[in-house]
Each structure stands twice: as structure tokens, then as C-alpha cells.
Amino acid sequence: MKYSIHTDEKWQKKWAEENLYRFDESKMNKKLYCLEMFSYPSATSLHCGHWYNYGVTDTWARFKRMQGFNVFHPQGFDAFGLPAENYAIKTGIHPKDSTDKCIATMLEQYKRLGGSYDLNYFLSTCDESYYKWTQWIFEKLYERNLAYQKEAPINWCPSCKTVLANEQVIDGKCERCGSEVTQRKMKQWFFKITEYADELLKCIDQLDWPEKTKKIQKNWIGKSTGSLITFDIDNGMQLQAFTTRADTLYGLSYVVIAPEHEDVMKLVKPEYKEAVQKYLEQAGKISEIDRISTVRERTGVFTGSYAYNPVNGKKVPVWIADYVIATYGTGFVMAVPAHDERDFDFAQKYHLPISRVIVDKNGAEKELPFCEHGKLINSEEFSGLTTEEAVPAIVKKLEKVGKGKLTTMYRLRDWLISRQRYWGAPIPIIHCPYCGNVLVPESELPVKLPYNVEFRPDGESPLARCAEFMNVKCPKCGADAKRDPDTMDTFVDSSWYFLRFPDNKNDKEPFNREKINQMLPVDKYVGGQEHATMHLLYARFFTKALRDMGYLDFDEPFQSLVHQGIILGPDGQKMSKSKGNTINPDGYIQKYGSDVLRMYLEFAFSYTEGGPWSDAGIEAMARFVNRIESLFDAFEKLEETSTDYGEAEKELEFVRESTVKAVTHDVELFQFNTSLARLMEYLNALNAYLHQAKPDKRFVKTCLDCYVVLLAPFAPHLSEELWEMLGHQGSVFNEPWPNVNEEVLKNRDKVIVIQVNGKLRGEIKVGVQAAKEEIEALAVQKVQSYIPEGQKIVKTIYVPNKLVSIVTK
RNA sequence: GCGGAUAUGGCGGAACUGGUAGACGCAACAGACUUAAAAUCUGUUGGGACUUUGCUCCCGUGCCGGUUCGAUUCCGGCUUUCCGCACCA
Numbered sequence: 095m096k097y098s099i100h101t102d103e104k105w106q107k108k109w110a111e112e113n114l115y116r117f118d119e120s121k122m123n124k125k126l127y128c129l130e131m132f133s134y135p136s137a138t139s140l141h142c143g144h145w146y147n148y149g150v151t152d153t154w155a156r157f158k159r160m161q162g163f164n165v166f167h168p169q170g171f172d173a174f175g176l177p178a179e180n181y182a183i184k185t186g187i188h189p190k191d192s193t194d195k196c197i198a199t200m201l202e203q204y205k206r207l208g209g210s211y212d213l214n215y216f217l218s219t220c221d222e223s224y225y226k227w228t229q230w231i232f233e234k235l236y237e238r239n240l241a242y243q244k245e246a247p248i249n250w251c252p253s254c255k256t257v258l259a260n261e262q263v264i265d266g267k268c269e270r271c272g273s274e275v276t277q278r279k280m281k282q283w284f285f286k287i288t289e290y291a292d293e294l295l296k297c298i299d300q301l302d303w304p305e306k307t308k309k310i311q312k313n314w315i316g317k318s319t320g321s322l323i324t325f326d327i328d329n330g331m332q333l334q335a336f337t338t339r340a341d342t343l344y345g346l347s348y349v350v351i352a353p354e355h356e357d358v359m360k361l362v363k364p365e366y367k368e369a370v371q372k373y374l375e376q377a378g379k380i381s382e383i384d385r386i387s388t389v390r391e392r393t394g395v396f397t398g399s400y401a402y403n404p405v406n407g408k409k410v411p412v413w414i415a416d417y418v419i420a421t422y423g424t425g426f427v428m429a430v431p432a433h434d435e436r437d438f439d440f441a442q443k444y445h446l447p448i449s450r451v452i453v454d455k456n457g458a459e460k461e462l463p464f465c466e467h468g469k470l471i472n473s474e475e476f477s478g479l480t481t482e483e484a485v486p487a488i489v490k491k492l493e494k495v496g497k498g499k500l501t502t503m504y505r506l507r508d509w510l511i512s513r514q515r516y517w518g519a520p521i522p523i524i525h526c527p528y529c530g531n532v533l534v535p536e537s538e539l540p541v542k543l544p545y546n547v548e549f550r551p552d553g554e555s556p557l558a559r560c561a562e563f564m565n566v567k568c569p570k571c572g573a574d575a576k577r578d579p580d581t582m583d584t585f586v587d588s589s590w591y592f593l594r595f596p597d598n599k600n601d602k603e604p605f606n607r608e609k610i611n612q613m614l615p616v617d618k619y620v621g622g623q624e625h626a627t628m629h630l631l632y633a634r635f636f637t638k639a640l641r642d643m644g645y646l647d648f649d650e651p652f653q654s655l656v657h658q659g660i661i662l663g664p665d666g667q668k669m670s671k672s673k674g675n676t677i678n679p680d681g682y683i684q685k686y687g688s689d690v691l692r693m694y695l696e697f698a699f700s701y702t703e704g705g706p707w708s709d710a711g712i713e714a715m716a717r718f719v720n721r722i723e724s725l726f727d728a729f730e731k732l733e734e735t736s737t738d739y740g741e742a743e744k745e746l747e748f749v750r751e752s753t754v755k756a757v758t759h760d761v762e763l764f765q766f767n768t769s770l771a772r773l774m775e776y777l778n779a780l781n782a783y784l785h786q787a788k789p790d791k792r793f794v795k796t797c798l799d800c801y802v803v804l805l806a807p808f809a810p811h812l813s814e815e816l817w818e819m820l821g822h823q824g825s826v827f828n829e830p831w832p833n834v835n836e837e838v839l840k841n842r843d844k845v846i847v848i849q850v851n852g853k854l855r856g857e858i859k860v861g862v863q864a865a866k867e868e869i870e871a872l873a874v875q876k877v878q879s880y881i882p883e884g885q886k887i888v889k890t891i892y893v894p895n896k897l898v899s900i901v902t903k
Numbered sequence: 904g905c906g907g908a909u910a911u912g913g914c915g916g917a918a919c920u921g922g923u924a925g926a927c928g929c930a931a932c933a934g935a936c937u938u939a940a941a942a943u944c945u946g947u948u949g950g951g952a953c954u955u956u957g958c959u960c961c962c963g964u965g966c967c968g969g970u971u972c973g974a975u976u977c978c979g980g981c982u983u984u985c986c987g988c989a990c991c992a
Contacts, residue, residue: 720943
């Protein structure tokens with residue numbers, strides 16, 4: 095035989111005919127939900143990253159299936175989104191048409207990849223039958239006050255002409271097109287993810303996720319415990335400030351409000367209006383142009399107002415400064431220049447008083463600003479307390495007069511989901527002049543995305559220009575009303591698709607509760623790390639919100655998570671069209687077959703690391719396949735002989751069993767490179783045995799059977815072919831994964847290494863039964879000559895099956 | 904700036920809870936087959952030393968130090984590269 099793309103086609107056809115990978119809903123006790131992050135149907139074909147994610151994870155899924163799990167391995171498309179729309183703007187091809195076409199092409203490619211998918215559970219987020227339920231979830235969140243509309247300063251990309259989520263702004267630039275992001279105020283829909291900040295944070299520890307990803311998510315949520323302190327202003331207002339250092343309150347020198355704070359103008363005394371106005375204008379510009387700069391000079395302006403320090407009534411000026419941001423905490427902070435770097439710089443610049451109230455633990459007056467914890471001075475009755483003691487004590491004092499309380503603040507902001515774009519799920523809201531925001535009744539869902547729309551962006555939502563779509567009657571009062579012209583962020587679509595997969599045909603509800611309670615959480619989720627603070631956080635939020643609404647009964651969607659690394663171009667740079675270093679997998683499949691490509695990706699990298707593509711590496715994999723084939727050819731030519739079970743057989747059996755053990759262990763942990771290395775070693779051993787004087791054909795046969803079963807998850811098509819060649823009926827994927835015969839591993843003489851004073855001095859071969867004392871005695875005898883003259887053995891350390899370490903003195 | 908990760912031959916990468924560092928593969932070199940080449944097969948391959956070319960000795964996992972009979976692995980301090988956050992009060 096000769097493995098090639100034709101072998102792939104033969105078996106793909108067969109698998110499809112026999113529906114080999116169908117999921118058996120009747121065997122829920124051994125279910126295993128294996129999921130790769132679904133992909134975006136893009137104009138180009140599957141790239142190396144897809145193969146690396148889907149092909150390699152498929153190996154794991156197949157391995158689990160052979161281990162007897164009822165593996166649920168679905169596949170679908172995250173089909174809404176900007177690229178299709180941008181493509182449409184460029185070419186004039188409607189997003190729906192280009193997306194449909196891409197999906198058809200990509201499904202064909204998935205087949206060539208040899209994935210063990212059950213496509214009965216296929217879904218695509220742009221189908222009405224899917225986005226109906228995306229809208230339904232929006233409505234449920236709205237009813238539960240987890241969706242709200244707010245006029246807000248938002249990130250606006252002037253080139254994409256759309257709003258961006260915080261997560262889509264990288265260094266002040268649009269993550270897609272790289273244009274400078276500007277600020278605008280618009281009425282936008284938000285999901286109240288902050289409501290779940292605490293739980294999202296707490297549950298992270300229980301997850302079997304990469305530590306790094308957990309850390310990123312924790313930092314993104316950014317919990318900080320501190321206190322809220324209320325300040326009276328001389329105009330009668332009250333403002334609250336959040337601080338983690340209530341202990342420094344006696345060092346208060348001024349207070350600051352963010353320029354974007356909604357109450358800013360109320361604080362400005364008439365004679366300062368002009369100066370403030372000028373400053374605000376300037377500040378607005380800076381935040382647009384210079385937000386990337388790390389060491390931007392802090393600027394500010396005095397309002398004319400004063401605030402009273404709640405601990406001692408001392409009067410301090412109220413400033414406006416751009417180093418305070420409106421969206422974190424209360425947008426109003428207390429400034430203690432002696433013990434905060436930012437306040438210190440600012441105070442120096444504007445000649446505000448700086449007074450020390452903290453010394454270090456030993457009472458030493460360290461150089462200012464001194465920002466560490468320490469001991470209080472000049473703080474009335476609190477002097478002498480440590481930071482840790484003083485914070486609760488001061489807050490307690492303030493609490494008595496209603497001016498302070500301990501609290502928690504999060505860095506996490508609510509999730510802005512409105513997009514002024516066409517290709518997404520419409521927001522199921524009707525704006526009625528009399529009733530306000532009204533939900534589209536559930537019976538009228540989905541709010542269909544109209545086909546004939548001018549989708550070229552001009553700063554307005556494309557849907558706003560579609561009268562047919564926009565004009566409706568209010569479901570409550572029947573008055574003329576307008577639909578919401580925006581669509582939802584595509585991350586909304588992908589925040590619940592894993593819930594839809596197991597029940598993708600349900601037209602009564604998004605998913606059946608019993609069913610998904612059985613099917614979820616996802617047992618193994620595989621995808622890129624770039625989603626750490628977006629998709630992976632949103633999906634967790636959706637799961638928790640739906641749980642609290644009673645639609646499901648688990649807390650976390652993805653129990654175990656793995657990130658694949660990134661495949662770089664041959665030059666070690668990230669693949670990109672502009673650099674011209676992209677690798678298209680198609681040609682390689684054509685030339686070598688999909689199993690070779692799959693095994694190359696598995697063997698050449700450590701899975702979570704990735705690395706540069708190498709043509710030499712893929713050649714090596716093709717050679718590996720050739721070597722397997724010539725081994726099988728040699729086997730077929732072998733005459734029926736039988737030999738007694740001897741040393742050679744014993745050795746090969748040992749290799750076989752240790753391979754089973756190692757491969758089982760390594761695949762489980764996504765260590766495909768070492769798994770394949772073991773299979774190569776086993777192959778070498780088989781070859782050596784076969785080419786010796788008297789190989790036993792029947793014995794070889796049992797070893798080859800085992801070999802093909804072990805190889806199957808890595809090279810599914812090739813293995814089917816070999817399995818057939820060995821005379822078996824039916825698919826190799828119906829074979830059980832072999833158990834390790836531990837007896838064989840034990841029944842082998844051990845080589846024990848001997849060290850004297852840490853240096854390797856020899857080795858001995860001992861029988862399986864040898865006792866510790868016996869081995870030690872043999873070892874001492876063996877290395878007698880290495881024991882320095884006049885010294886005695888003071889200690890002998892025996893590491894079972896490995897070494898004897900002798901210490902002399 | 905803060906936080907996290909990383910560092911092993913010419914290269915990709917192995918090494919389980921501290922126990923023969925460099926598995927497996929690539930590249931390279933030598934040999935076999937061949938008129939020749941390719942392919943294939945078989946060897947060698949971290950560096951160094953030799954007046955014993957050897958089941959020899961010494962050095963070697965970014966750098967400096969420590970713990971240990973023994974450290975790629977643990978601890979302390981640097982350096983490198985990558986990543987996350989970046990006025991978060």
C-alpha cells in the first residue's frame with residue numbers, strides 16, 4: 095500500500111456512510127464533551143492555526159473515544175461579525191452569501207482534516223434558528239436587569255465606524271484595523287457583567303485551566319478592597335471617594351474629580367468657569383491623542399470649591415485632573431501627596447501641601463512619597479497604629495457619622511454590546527415614544543435581519559436606513575415606534591453556543607435544561623489564549639446568569655481548558671499576508687495526506703508553545719509513514735514461522751507495554767510530541783526484531799495490532815488502512831484502547847546506577863526479585879576502587895529501580 | 904512602572920514527585936546499495952583532555968550564590984525574551 099490523500103478520501107467516505115462518529119444520547123453516563131473554540135468562516139481556507147487546534151484536539155477526542163467514552167465532539171461556526179461585512183463593503187458581495195459560501199467550503203475542509211465530528215449537532219450563529227435564542231437571552235437578561243441602556247463615553251473606531259468594547263482596544267488602537275480610537279458619547283446597551291465580578295473571580299480557582307489564564311482573568315476583574323469615604327463640599331454637595339489607604343486620611347491635601355465626571359460643572363465656582371472650560375476641552379483632546387503615553391504629565395485645574403476632611407473637618411481644595419478616570423471607582427479621589435506617587439507629582443507641580451502621616455514599621459521617615467504600609471503619625475488618636483490596624487479603625491469612626499464604609503471595587507467594567515453594524519443579531523428592543531424601551535414579544539422572535547440593506551457604514555447603523563425594518567408598532571400601546579438599529583457584539587453569539595450544541599434542533603427553547611445539565615460542563619475546551627479576557631469571561635458570565643434565572647444548574651461552562659500555541663512562519667515571525675510567510679495547509683495535504691500534516695503538527699512542537707513551521711519537519715513525518723509501511727510490507731512477506739519465547743520477544747514485549755503506558759499518559763495531557771516519539775521508538779524496535787534471524791510471525795502480528803490501535807488517534811486514515819491490511823473487520827476506532835500489562839514491565843531486569851559522593855561510578859544489572867540489601871551489597875562491591883583511601887562508607891541511599899548513592903568520609 | 908512566564912546541543916524539543924541531562928526527530932558527517940545521483944538502509948554526532956582512545960577522566964541546562972550524598976528541577980539575587988495590565992486611587 096501507499097498512504098496518500100486517496101486513502102483519506104476512502105475512509106472519510108466510509109466513516110460518513112457508517113456514521114461512525116455519531117453521538118449516542120442514550121449513554122450519558124460515559125459522556126465526554128470535547129470542544130474546540132469554533133471558527134469564523136473567513137474568505138480564505140483553513141489555515142495552520144485551525145489545523146493545529148482542530149486536528150490535534152481531534153486526536154485527543156479519538157483517544158477518548160477508544161477509551162470507551164461517549165465523546166461529544168461538535169463543530170460549528172461563529173458566523174456573524176465584522177470581517178464578512180468588511181469583505182462585503184470591499185467586494186459588494188452580501189455578507190450572508192459570502193458567509194454561506196465560506197461555511198460550505200470550510201465544512202468540506204473539516205472533512206479533509208479527518209475530524210471525528212458529529213455534524214448532526216452543527217450550528218451557525220447567523221442562522222435564524224440560532225440568533226432567535228441569542229435575542230431571547232438578551233430579553234431574559236433585560237428582564238432581570240442585567241441588560242441596560244446608558245449614554246456613555248464609548249470607544250469609537252473612525253475607520254470601522256463602530257463602537258469597540260474595552261477589550262477590543264489595544265494600546266488606544268482598534269484591534270482590527272489599528273486606527274486611533276476616539277471617544278464619543280452614545281446611547282449604548284450594556285450587560286451587567288460587573289454584577290458577577292465577585293463570583294467570576296471566586297470560581298476561577300476551582301477550574302482546571304492554565305494558571306496563566308486564570309491570572310490574566312483575575313487581574314482583568316481586578317478586585318481591590320478599600321473604603322468609600324464621603325466628603326462634604328462647600329456648595330452643599332456630597333461626593334464619595336474610593337481609597338485603599340484610609341489610613342492616610344490625615345495627610346489629605348486636596349481632592350480630585352475626573353474631567354469626564356458628570357457632576358464636574360456643579361463644583362465650579364463662577365469665577366473659575368472659564369479656566370475650567372478651557373481645561374476640559376484640552377483634557378478631552380489629550381485623552382484622544384495621547385492615551386498611549388505612559389509618562390504623560392498630569393495636569394489639572396482648581397474648581398474654586400472646597401471639601402471638608404471628614405476626620406477633622408479640615409478644608410481642602412477640589413481640583414479637576416486627568417489622572418483620575420471617571421469609569422473606575424467613583425471618579426472622585428482623595429489626594430495624599432506624601433503617600434501616593436501620582437498625588438505627589440501633582441502636588442509638587444501645583445504647589446499643594448504635602449504632609450507626612452506614615453512612617454515605616456520602625457518609625458523611620460523614609461523619603462516621600464512613601465507608598466508602603468507603615469505606622470501612622472500626626473493622626474490624632476490613630477497615631478501609632480499600623481496601616482492594617484488604622485484602616486478599619488478610621489473607617490469605623492467615619493461609619494458612626496455615616497461617612498465611611500469598607501467596600502470592594504472592581505476593575506472590570508460592564509460589557510458594551512451595541513454595535514453600529516449590519517452583520518449581527520438585531521437587538522430585540524422597540525423604542526416607543528410613549529412606553530420607552532419595549533421588548534419584542536417572545537412569540538415574535540427572531541427579529542430577522544433584513545437581507546436588502548445598504549450596509550456600507552457612514553457612522554449610523556446600517557439598519558437605521560432600512561425603513562421596513564425600523565418602523566413597527568409598539569407591542570404595548572400600538573403607537574408608531576422604532577426598532578433598535580444596532581446589532582449585538584458577536585461575543586454575545588459565542589457566549590452560549592456550547593449550550594446550544596447538545597440541543598441544536600430545539601425550537602421551543604434555547605436548550606433543554608435536563609439535557610444540558612447532563613452534557614455540561616465541557617470536559618475539555620481547546621482554543622487560543624487571546625480569548626482569556628473576552629470570550630472565556632463572557633461565557634462564564636452567561637452561564638452564571640442563566641443559572642440564576644433557572645435555565646441550567648451548573649456554575650462553570652468549561653471545566654478543563656487547554657490553549658494551543660501559535661504556529662509561526664518558517665522565519666519565526668507571526669504568519670501574515672503582508673510578510674509573505676503564510677503556509678497554506680492545502681498543498682501539504684495534497685502532497686502528503688492529512689495524517690502526515692496532523693502528525694507533523696503534533697510531533698514538531700510542544701502543544702501549548704507552538705513554534706516556527708518547517709518543511710523539513712513535515713518531510714520527516716512523511717518518512718515516518720514510509721517506515722511504517724515498509725514494516726508492514728516486510729511483515730506480509732514474512733514466512734509463517736514460530737520461535738520459542740526468548741530474550742528478543744521479551745524485550746519487544748517490554749517496549750510494547752512501555753509504549754502503551756507512555757502514550758496513554760502523554761496523550762491524556764496533550765503531550766502529543768512525546769507520544770509520537772514513543773511510537774517511533776516502538777517502530778524502531780519492531781523493525782529491529784523483524785530483521786533479526788528468526789522472527790515469530792504470530793508474535794509480530796499481535797505487536798502490529800497493538801501498534802495500529804495506538805497509532806489510530808494520530809493517523810486515523812492510515813491506521814484504518816493498516817487495520818484492514820491486518821485482516822480485521824470493521825473500524826479500528828471500534829477497538830478498545832489497550833491496557834498496560836504491568837507484569838511485563840515488572841518482569842524485566844533492572845539496571846541500577848551507582849554513585850559515589852555524587853559521581854557516577856558504574857552500574858549493575860539486577861533481577862526483578864533482588865532485595866534492597868542485596869543490591870546495595872553488590873553496588874558497594876562494584877565500586878570498591880572508587881572509595882577514597884582511608885575513608886569509610888557513612889551512608890548508602892537506595893532509590894528503588896534507579897540508583898544506589900554511596901557517601902564516604 | 905507593576906504582575907506573570909521563559910531560558911537546555913547547529914535546530915525543533917525530551918527529562919515522572921530532586922536521581923544516568925540531551926529521549927524522539929531534523930540537520931551534518933561517514934559507510935552500504937547504485938555507472939552516478941536521489942531514495943533507502945547502517946553507523947557517528949554537547950564540549951574538552953589523553954603518555955592507557957577507555958564500561959576512561961574533566962566540563963556542561965542564561966549568569967552569580969545557597970540547600971543536598973546528588974539540582975535542568977528547590978531557595979535568594981541578577982540578565983534575556985515573550986505575554987498581561989498600565990494613571991485602577
